[in-house]
Amino acid sequence: MESRIKSEKLTGLASLFFIVGMVFLFIYLAHQIIFPFIMAFFIAIVLRPVVVFFNKKLRFPSVIAVLLSVTLSVIVVAGVLFFLSWQLTTFMDDLPQIREHLNHHFQHAQSWLYQTFHISYRDQKDYMTQIREGNMAGGQIISGTVLNSFTGKMFNTVLIFVYAFLMLLYRKLLFNFFLKLVPMSQHRTLQEIMFEIKVVIRGYIVGLLTELCIVAVVTSVGLWFIGVEYFVFLGIMTAILNMIPYIGIILATIISVFIGLISSTNLTPVIWLVIFNSVVHILDANILSPRIVASKVSINALASISGVVIGGTLAGVSGMFLAIPVLAILKVIFDRVDGLKPWGYLLGDDMPKTVNWLMIDGPDISDAQVSDEVTTESTDEKKKKD
DSSP: OHHHHHHHHHHHHHHHHHHHHHHHHHHHHHHHHHHHHHHHHHHHHHHHHHHHIIIIISOOOHHHHHHHHHHHHHHHHHHHHHHHHHHHHHHHHTHHHHHHHHHHHHHHHHHHHHHHHOOOHHHHHHHHHHHHHHHHHHHHHHHHHHHHHHHHHHHHHHHHHHHHHHHHHTHHHHHHHHHHHSOGGGHHHHHHHHHHHHHHHHHHHHHHHHHHHHHHHHHHHHHHHHTOTTHHHHHHHHHHHTTSTTTHHHHHHHHHHHHHHHHOSOSHHHHHHHHHHHHHHHHIIIIIIIIIIIHHHOBOHHHHHHHHHHHHHHHHHHHHHHHHHHHHHHHHHHHHSGGGHHHHHHHBOOOOSOOOTTSTTSOOOOHHHHHHHHHHHHHHHHHHHO
């Protein structure tokens, strides 16, 4: 009997790992199809109050209300992209001056390598020649890859807004579809799950956009005060990359340092830039994010970091960005389904106030003490029963 129970448990555990593995494989192979749907779903949740305003308050037909809401969102996104493109155009106009700054830093780097590691200037030049030849050989392939990637991103962006439009338009149809998938007795639970998902995702995205605006303004003003060129572009870029949890601020600092180096021969603003970005990140991680964003999803740091790493591995930057809201949706579902509640507890940030003293990290108690206390407890229980 015991061997049968163990066999059933092992079979259930193996089935769980198999299902999880198949889900990861499916996401890895089909993420370019899945992620536009997920992103469109999030946009539809955020735009739903705008649609209701146009439909209920201004008495617009449903199609017109949805079309106007999606069009406004497209205009906002296009405006941000246009501003960033304009900043990049200004950056490209300064290429002659940038080349002079790069040559200045390159000469200093050559001198440092020669004095520190005794690498001759000739060896350094030969090494750079090899790198240049390799880049020229692969330049055509890289340019073709970049062009294909840009075309694919633009196509996916258009699809996202098309999907969002259709999801808002056929919202009732999709809702009734999910109701038909479950028995009548579980309709109430499903409605609660969908409502809670809507509240969590909307609060998370609105909080994220609020955090983005605050970080963009603070960073731009701080970089302007330090004397870094392209401070508005760097401020917006830092705020956008900061939306990728834990990893985005590191990428933003690296890019900012690079632009700071090529825009000036003075290293002092670059040093202050690194210090200022670190201060902004500390304030954001300890004040802004916990109060504006993290309170909306209630996901612990271990689950967040693991989700970001897994999402980045499966789907790149888009996977990193969508990891936290997807985990929030999973937690809502897990908390409402009896068999999945332990997984929801694992994702949550509710720290237990008490722990079992027999746990690994508990007090150092010898086996003799454990056996004595267990024996004493069992004896006391017997006396109470008698």
